[in-house]
Amino acid sequence: GGTAYFADIAGNAYALDVQSGRQIWRADLEAASSASPVVFGERVYFVTEAGSMFAFDLKSGQRAWPASSQLPGRLLSDPIATPDRLLVAAMESDCLVYSVDPDSGASRCLLPSAE
Secondary structure, three states: OOEEEEEOOOOEEEEEEOOOOOEEEEEEOOOOOOOOOEEEOOEEEEEOOOOEEEEEEOOOOOEOOOOOEEOOOEOOOOOEEOOOOEEEEOEOOOEEEEEEOOOOOOEEEEEEOOO
């Protein structure tokens, strides 16, 4: 068994049962996503090209944060999970890499751009 998580360019996030292909849940990301999501703990995290980051419960698909975490810039790369934070690269931003708290969505600039 198992579950596969992915997004589409129409702005939808999905959880699918890999054995049956059955959709477990679908959620609205409000913008296109070209990055792969990352599973961290009991949640799955998605980023969008519009600079939003979303956290969803793995099983139910319910949003883990009341709103998306807004990061300045376009988020095109896959988020990276570290032992206690998520790292998110941004384009067209004053910050190249953001550190995001997986519990709250709070972010801070970890690596400012050289410009």
